[in-house]
Amino acid sequence: MLRPYNRKINYYETDKMQVVHHSNYSRYMEEARLDMMVQLGLSYDVLEQMGVVIPVLELHNYYLKSMTYGDEIDIFCKIIKLTPVRFTVRYEMMRHGTDEMIHRAETSHAFVDTNFMPMNLKKHYPDVYKKFSENLVKIRDDDND
Amino acid sequence: MLRPYNRKINYYETDKMQVVHHSNYSRYMEEARLDMMVQLGLSYDVLEQMGVVIPVLELHNYYLKSMTYGDEIDIFCKIIKLTPVRFTVRYEMMRHGTDEMIHRAETSHAFVDTNFMPMNLKKHYPDVYKKFSENLVKIRDDDND
Amino acid sequence: MLRPYNRKINYYETDKMQVVHHSNYSRYMEEARLDMMVQLGLSYDVLEQMGVVIPVLELHNYYLKSMTYGDEIDIFCKIIKLTPVRFTVRYEMMRHGTDEMIHRAETSHAFVDTNFMPMNLKKHYPDVYKKFSENLVKIRDDDND
Amino acid sequence: MLRPYNRKINYYETDKMQVVHHSNYSRYMEEARLDMMVQLGLSYDVLEQMGVVIPVLELHNYYLKSMTYGDEIDIFCKIIKLTPVRFTVRYEMMRHGTDEMIHRAETSHAFVDTNFMPMNLKKHYPDVYKKFSENLVKIRDDDND
Numbered sequence: 001m002l003r004p005y006n007r008k009i010n011y012y013e014t015d016k017m018q019v020v021h022h023s024n025y026s027r028y029m030e031e032a033r034l035d036m037m038v039q040l041g042l043s044y045d046v047l048e049q050m051g052v053v054i055p056v057l058e059l060h061n062y063y064l065k066s067m068t069y070g071d072e073i074d075i076f077c078k079i080i081k082l083t084p085v086r087f088t089v090r091y092e093m094m095r096h097g098t099d100e101m102i103h104r105a106e107t108s109h110a111f112v113d114t115n116f117m118p119m120n121l122k123k124h125y126p127d128v129y130k131k132f133s134e135n136l137v138k139i140r141d142d143d144n145d
Numbered sequence: 146m147l148r149p150y151n152r153k154i155n156y157y158e159t160d161k162m163q164v165v166h167h168s169n170y171s172r173y174m175e176e177a178r179l180d181m182m183v184q185l186g187l188s189y190d191v192l193e194q195m196g197v198v199i200p201v202l203e204l205h206n207y208y209l210k211s212m213t214y215g216d217e218i219d220i221f222c223k224i225i226k227l228t229p230v231r232f233t234v235r236y237e238m239m240r241h242g243t244d245e246m247i248h249r250a251e252t253s254h255a256f257v258d259t260n261f262m263p264m265n266l267k268k269h270y271p272d273v274y275k276k277f278s279e280n281l282v283k284i285r286d287d288d289n290d
Numbered sequence: 291m292l293r294p295y296n297r298k299i300n301y302y303e304t305d306k307m308q309v310v311h312h313s314n315y316s317r318y319m320e321e322a323r324l325d326m327m328v329q330l331g332l333s334y335d336v337l338e339q340m341g342v343v344i345p346v347l348e349l350h351n352y353y354l355k356s357m358t359y360g361d362e363i364d365i366f367c368k369i370i371k372l373t374p375v376r377f378t379v380r381y382e383m384m385r386h387g388t389d390e391m392i393h394r395a396e397t398s399h400a401f402v403d404t405n406f407m408p409m410n411l412k413k414h415y416p417d418v419y420k421k422f423s424e425n426l427v428k429i430r431d432d433d434n435d
Numbered sequence: 436m437l438r439p440y441n442r443k444i445n446y447y448e449t450d451k452m453q454v455v456h457h458s459n460y461s462r463y464m465e466e467a468r469l470d471m472m473v474q475l476g477l478s479y480d481v482l483e484q485m486g487v488v489i490p491v492l493e494l495h496n497y498y499l500k501s502m503t504y505g506d507e508i509d510i511f512c513k514i515i516k517l518t519p520v521r522f523t524v525r526y527e528m529m530r531h532g533t534d535e536m537i538h539r540a541e542t543s544h545a546f547v548d549t550n551f552m553p554m555n556l557k558k559h560y561p562d563v564y565k566k567f568s569e570n571l572v573k574i575r576d577d578d579n580d
Contacts, residue, residue, distance in 0.1 A: 011324060011334065012317050012456050016193075016449035016504060022201040023175070023447055026168040027302050034301060044301065045360040048161075056167040059206040066200070066261060069451060070335040116211065156469060156479065157313055157462050159306035161359060166302050172447050179446060189446065190505040214306060215480040306483075312491040313461040320458070338451075345501070346457040351494040356551065406501065 002039055002135075004074040005032035006096065011069045019066035026059055029091050029105050032075035036089075040135050042128065051114050052125065057086065058108040065095075065102045072096035078137040084122035086110045087132060090139070147184055147280075149219040150177035151241065156214045164211035171204055174236050174250050177220035181234075185280050187273065196259050197270065202231065203253040210240075210247040217241035223282040229267035231255045232277060235284070292329055292425075294364040295322035296386065301359045309356035316349055319381050319395050322365035326379075330425050332418065341404050342415065347376065348398040355385075355392040362386035368427040374412035376400045377422060380429070437474055437570075439509040440467035441531065446504045454501035461494055464526050464540050467510035471524075475570050477563065486549050487560065492521065493543040500530075500537045507531035513572040519557035521545045522567060525574070 007028060015021040034044050047054070067073065074094050081088035086109060093103040111121040122129040152173060160166040179189050192199070212218065219239050226233035231254060238248035256266040267274040297318060305311040324334050337344070357363065364384050371378035376399060383393035401411040412419040442463060450456040469479050482489070502508065509529050516523035521544060528538035546556040557564040 010317065010321055012320055012450060012458055014451035015447060016451075016453050017198060017200065018451050019200075021447050022204060023168055023171040026171065027300065030168070030302055031300055043360075045358075053162060055162065055164075055208070055211070056206075057208055059167060059204070059208075061201075061204040063200070063202055063204075068335075070333075155462065155466055157305060157311050157465055160302060161304035161306075161308050163306050168302055172445065175447055176445055188505070190503075213480075215478070307488060307490065309490075312494060313458055313465070316458040316461065343452060345452065345454075345498070346496075347498055349457060349494070349496040349498075351491075353490070353492055353494075356490070 002036055002076075002078070004076045004094075005035045007031065007073050007075065009067055009069055009071045009073070014069050017066075019068050022061070022063060025061055025063070025093075025103055025105065026107075028073070028075060028093065029059075029077075029089075029107060032077050032091060033089050033107065036077050040131055042131055047128070050125065050128075052119065052121065052128065053112050053114060053116065054109045055112060055116070056107055057110050058106075060106045062104045064104070065100070067102060073102060079132060079135050080106075080137055080139050081108075082132055082136045084111075084120045084129065085118055147181055147221075147223070149221045149239075150180045152176065152218050152220065154212050154214055154216045154218070159214050162211075164213050167206070167208060170206055170208070170238075170248055170250065171252075173218070173220060173238065174204075174222075174234075174252060177222050177236060178234050178252065181222050185276055187276055192273070195270065195273075197264065197266070197273065198257050198259060198261065199254045200257060200261070201252055202255050203251075205251045207249045209249070210245070212247060218247060224277060224280050225251075225282055225284050226253075227277055227281045229256075229265045229274065230263055292326055292366075292368070294366045294384075295325045297321065297363050297365065299357055299359055299361045299363070304359050307356075309358050312351070312353060315351055315353070315383075315393055315395065316397075318363070318365060318383065319349075319367075319379075319397060322367050322381060323379055323397065326367050330421055332421055337418070340415065340418075342409065342411070342418065343402050343404060343406065344399045345402060345406070346397055347400050348396075350396045352394045354394070355390070357392060363392060369422060369425050370396075370427055370429050371398075372422055372426045374401075374410045374419065375408055437471055437511075437513070439511045439529075440470045442466065442508050442510065444502050444504055444506045444508070449504050452501075454503050457496070457498060460496055460498070460528075460538055460540065461542075463508070463510060463528065464494075464512075464524075464542060467512050467526060468524050468542065471512050475566055477566055482563070485560065485563075487554065487556065487563065488547050488549060488551065489544045490547060490551070491542055492545050493541075495541045497539045499539070500535070502537060508537060514567060514570050515541075515572055515574050516543075517567055517571045519546075519555045519564065520553055 013024045077091045088108045091105040111119045158169045222236045233253045236250040256264045303314045367381045378398045381395040401409045448459045512526045523543045526540040546554045
């Protein structure tokens, strides 16, 4: 079982509206995704050294509640789609220790080489692909993303 | 006719992948949207002083090409949906002076008061709402956003 | 005794030079300073609610070693100067669990009210001032800051 | 004569204090410094392609006035120290079109190669060094930086 990613909100992440600026959520998602990958044995600094680069193709954010300095969150993420050349991660951000959802998001990513050319991960790094596929979570497709 | 928003990429917006970090695109969109609003006579600092706050509800980003320090972009944006309580903006980011599209995006926003309670803009600020509505652009709904 | 502030480097904090962008260090210092204040019973969100605002007056950064994604740091900070209207914090950033110093810094701050007018903290909030003064660390002034 | 660097403040650069977060000033300085270098024929993306990397060694910021969204600034910068292996830039940030100083700063930089090893710029790239030296501005050393 994956441990959620825990995070406190930093003061510098707030804006004049007194709440977290919306651009920071994609940074929290990146932190959670890379932490999930470490937990799966897919540490991104190691993948980069192997020549596997994973840029973002799409980013979808749904802002449900605002947050501010002093707040604490848990991010639950899971791989919901996987092909040999790309994958999708879904995120749920909860107020720490509660079932109050603050944000949900999805990101899609490509596997590319260091020249940003598409890479068939299954073919070139079957062991890495296997770890991704073992952690693919089947979801019902009744969500409006 | 609205003037597109012109922007050079800053060095500090790049990351270890040698390209602009994906979280910065929503900042470029904000710059372009607020510039559009200035052009429409809807300067956001004035709206805030009137008590109209416009948080982001949804953000959808489609990353088509990467960019890096030294690049220059033009962002074309338009209001594509409007109700008395919310609106949606669509963005197309082009390499400066070309028809090479680098990114497209959509953001949805609520009108709220300083306590983040929903506000009926048409009712409370009919003149402001009128400016929004005069600049609503009808689009065919054949896009997959 | 104060606990140092522990932090992992985020991917989005790196730049094209493959290392952490220098502007992020002042954000790490803020995180460490606000964490120190929580430990001292001076939680900054509580101070703000009391009307005590603490802007930065000066910031001095000395970059000794570079860092990148995957690195982990401990930040040790202490209050080295205090008057009724301002204070100074010194920071030492170490590679986690080692005595390898990566960065050192100092920040100076004013106590002001919500209109940014100078506030005599000792006079207006003697209990808060007392907590600051009890944690003032005498240093020999042989440092070149 | 060098043209100052002109900049409008972005909304996302403000924080809960309603003003620009202090960490952003070093980003404005970087923008101004790289713009100055373009004006001097020392475009940083070209230098990087030549293998010349210019990290920050020291950063000193003096915050005089606060700024917020809607403000516009001009940054005047000049090279005030130069040796074959490093240089220092001084910055004055003025409210646009006025003589109201908002901020002053200094940054020191090393010339290094792509492995971050010190580089003698005068020896390896005498033409580049010459451009730096032709733009060195003599200052009286009565400043307290």
